Amino acid sequence: MVIIAFKEIVDNLRDRQTVFYALLFGPVLLPLLLGGSLAVSFKQLSIDFDEVTELAVAGIERAPSLMTFLAGRNVDAVPAPNDTDTIEAAVRDGDVPIVLQIDADYERALREGRPAGLTIHLDEADKASAKAARRVEALLGVWERTNDQLRLQHRGLDPTVFDSLDIVTNDVSSDGASGQLLASILPFLLIVSMVMGGFYLAVDTTAGERERHSLEPLLGLPVARHHIVLGKFGATLAFVALSGLLCAFSVWALFRFFPADLLGTRLRFDAPTVSAALLLAGPLMPFIAAVLIVISASTRSTKQAQTYLGLLMVVPMAPFFVLQFLDLEPSPWTMPWPMLSQYVLLERSVLGLPVPAWHAALSVGGTALAAALLLWLACTFYRRERILS
Amino acid sequence: MIVAHALGKSFAAAGGTRGAARVQAVVDVGFEAVDGEITGLLGANGAGKSTTLRMLATLLRPDTGQACIDGHDIVTDVLGARRQLGYMPHEAGIYPRLSARENVHYYARLSGLNGQDAVRRTGELVEQLGMAGFADRRTAGFSQGQKTKVALARALVHAPRTLMLDEPTNGLDVMATRGLREVLHSLAARGHCVLFSSHVMQEVAVLCDRVAIIADGRIAMDDTLPRLLARTGQPSLEDAFVVALGHDVSTGAAGAAGACT
Numbered sequence: 261m262v263i264i265a266f267k268e269i270v271d272n273l274r275d276r277q278t279v280f281y282a283l284l285f286g287p288v289l290l291p292l293l294l295g296g297s298l299a300v301s302f303k304q305l306s307i308d309f310d311e312v313t314e315l316a317v318a319g320i321e322r323a324p325s326l327m328t329f330l331a332g333r334n335v336d337a338v339p340a341p342n343d344t345d346t347i348e349a350a351v352r353d354g355d356v357p358i359v360l361q362i363d364a365d366y367e368r369a370l371r372e373g374r375p376a377g378l379t380i381h382l383d384e385a386d387k388a389s390a391k392a393a394r395r396v397e398a399l400l401g402v403w404e405r406t407n408d409q410l411r412l413q414h415r416g417l418d419p420t421v422f423d424s425l426d427i428v429t430n431d432v433s434s435d436g437a438s439g440q441l442l443a444s445i446l447p448f449l450l451i452v453s454m455v456m457g458g459f460y461l462a463v464d465t466t467a468g469e470r471e472r473h474s475l476e477p478l479l480g481l482p483v484a485r486h487h488i489v490l491g492k493f494g495a496t497l498a499f500v501a502l503s504g505l506l507c508a509f510s511v512w513a514l515f516r517f518f519p520a521d522l523l524g525t526r527l528r529f530d531a532p533t534v535s536a537a538l539l540l541a542g543p544l545m546p547f548i549a550a551v552l553i554v555i556s557a558s559t560r561s562t563k564q565a566q567t568y569l570g571l572l573m574v575v576p577m578a579p580f581f582v583l584q585f586l587d588l589e590p591s592p593w594t595m596p597w598p599m600l601s602q603y604v605l606l607e608r609s610v611l612g613l614p615v616p617a618w619h620a621a622l623s624v625g626g627t628a629l630a631a632a633l634l635l636w637l638a639c640t641f642y643r644r645e646r647i648l649s
Numbered sequence: 650m651i652v653a654h655a656l657g658k659s660f661a662a663a664g665g666t667r668g669a670a671r672v673q674a675v676v677d678v679g680f681e682a683v684d685g686e687i688t689g690l691l692g693a694n695g696a697g698k699s700t701t702l703r704m705l706a707t708l709l710r711p712d713t714g715q716a717c718i719d720g721h722d723i724v725t726d727v728l729g730a731r732r733q734l735g736y737m738p739h740e741a742g743i744y745p746r747l748s749a750r751e752n753v754h755y756y757a758r759l760s761g762l763n764g765q766d767a768v769r770r771t772g773e774l775v776e777q778l779g780m781a782g783f784a785d786r787r788t789a790g791f792s793q794g795q796k797t798k799v800a801l802a803r804a805l806v807h808a809p810r811t812l813m814l815d816e817p818t819n820g821l822d823v824m825a826t827r828g829l830r831e832v833l834h835s836l837a838a839r840g841h842c843v844l845f846s847s848h849v850m851q852e853v854a855v856l857c858d859r860v861a862i863i864a865d866g867r868i869a870m871d872d873t874l875p876r877l878l879a880r881t882g883q884p885s886l887e888d889a890f891v892v893a894l895g896h897d898v899s900t901g902a903a904g905a906a907g908a909c910t
Contacts, residue, residue, distance in 0.1 A: 263755070263758045267755050270747075271744055271746050271747060274746040472742060473740030474742035474743065476703075477803065477804070478759075480706045480708055480734070480738075481731060481759050482732045482760060645708070648703075
C-alpha cells in the first residue's frame, strides 16, 4: 500500500501537468486571480478620504474658501481651462478623471443668498472617474451643509428646524454583503484547489494506467485489490492535502495585503482562522480523494475522465452559489453532508461565528462515512473484470 | 507447472444490449505446461490465446473449468497462484516516467521483497537481461526491444517458477528476438515452466518443446513438437497446424496460413 502510494507520488511529481495543477493552479493562481481581482474591485469601489488627490478646477480663483476647505480634506485643486468643450473632451479622453467647474457668478450668488452654481464633469462609464466624482460630491455635501447652517444662523434661525428627521442607519453586521461573499471564498478556493490538485494524479493512476496498459501486469501481482486501491487513494490524498495546505497558506498570505477596513470588523483571515478552516476542511480531503478515485476507476480513458472534470467542478461550486441565495444555518440536516457542511462551517469560522462541537462532529462523521462508502465502491470497481477493458 | 482443464469464458458483446448473445471467447481449453520446458500456445488472431492467458493469470474468472499454477487453484487461491506466476501481457505496459530500474524495483517491492532484496534482485536482472546500458534512463522513448526486456525483468522479479508471456516477440527485431529466445531457453534449462502464446509458426517451431494449438476457443491438438508432426503426418509445423485445424493442407493452407503468418 505504502509502496504503491510512494511510487505514484514520485511518478506524478515527474509529470509537469499534475504538478502544475497540484502546486500552482489551485494553491497559487486561483487565489491570486480571485482574491486579487476582488481586492482591486473593492479598492475601486471604496473611497479613501485620507488619500491626497488632485482635482482639476475650472475657475479656481472664483471660490478661494471652497479650495481651502477641499485642501483641508486632502484634495488639492489644480487650475483647469475654463471652457466647457475643452473640459468635456479632457474628461472623455481620460486626461483628468473629473473637472469641477465653478460658475462665473458663484461668489456673488453666495453673497446674495442665492444657490451658487457648481458643475462636476465626469465620465460615469469610467470607474476611476465615477469614484472621484463620488468623493467630491460627498465633500461638497459637507461644504453645502456648513454654508446652509451659516446662512440660517445669519438670519436668526435655528438650523435644526430644518432637520425634521434624524435617521440613523445601524448596520450591525459590519461586514455587509461583500463580507458574506469574501467569507465564502475561502471554502470555495480550498475545495476547488483540493479537487484540482488530486484530479490529475487520480486519473493518471487508474484511467491513465489502463491506457498505458500497465494496469494488467499490476493487477496480476500477488497484491490484494483493496491494497492497490488504498495505495492509489493514499497518493491522491497526499496531493489533495498538499494542495489544500498550500492554498490555505496563500489565502492567508494574500489577505495580509488586503485593506483591513474592507474586511469589516468580524471577517478574519488571520493564521488561527485559516488553520481552523483547514482543520474543518480536513475531512473533505479523504472524501475528495475517494471521489476522484471512483471517477477515474469508472471511466475508460483519461479523456473520458477529464470530461468528468467539468461536471465534477460543479459539485464544489454548487454550495458556493446556493449559499449566496439561501442563508443556510447549521442544523442536524445540513451538517452530515460533505461539501455543504464544510461550506457553512468554514464561512462561519471566517465570519467569526461560533462553531458548536457537535456540528463539527456531525460534519466530520458524515464526510468520513461518505468517503468510506466511496472507497468501498472503488474497491468493487477494481475487483470487476471490466476494469481491464 | 500449469494444468488447465476445460476452461471456458464468454463476454458480453461490445455495444450489445442486455440479453444479447454473448461472445464465447474460450469454449474448452485444457492442456499442461510442465517445468523445464517451453510450451507454445499457438493460434490465429482471435483464437482465444489472450483470454486463456488472462484466466491463468487470475485476471479473468473462468465461467467453466479449472486450472492450477503449481498446485494453486486460479479461482480459490488467487494470491497463491500469482506468487508462483510471472506474467508478461501483450503490451509491455511499463511506466514511462520511471527508469527501467525503478520499474523493476517497484514490482519487486510489490511482490513482497524487502528494500535490500529488491535492490539486489533488480541488479541481478539488469545484469542477466543485458539492461545495464539503459537501466537508469526513464523508459519513455525506449525501443520495443528495451521495453520488452524491462517488462520481462518485471515478470521475473519475484523469481516465479512459472512464466507466462503473451506474444512477447511482437515488434522485436531479429537480434532482440534471438536475445529473448536465449533468455527463455536458459530459464527452462533451470527448471522453470515457460508458457508463451504466439501466432508466428517459425517462432514456436524454434523455441518450443511442446505446442498446444488453439482454434475457436478450443485446444485442437496438444503434444511435443516431434509427436505433433508425427500425428499429423506433416513435415512442418505450419502444415501440422493446418491439419490440426481440420483443413486439407493442399486447399486450406493458403487461407489458414494467411491468418497465421
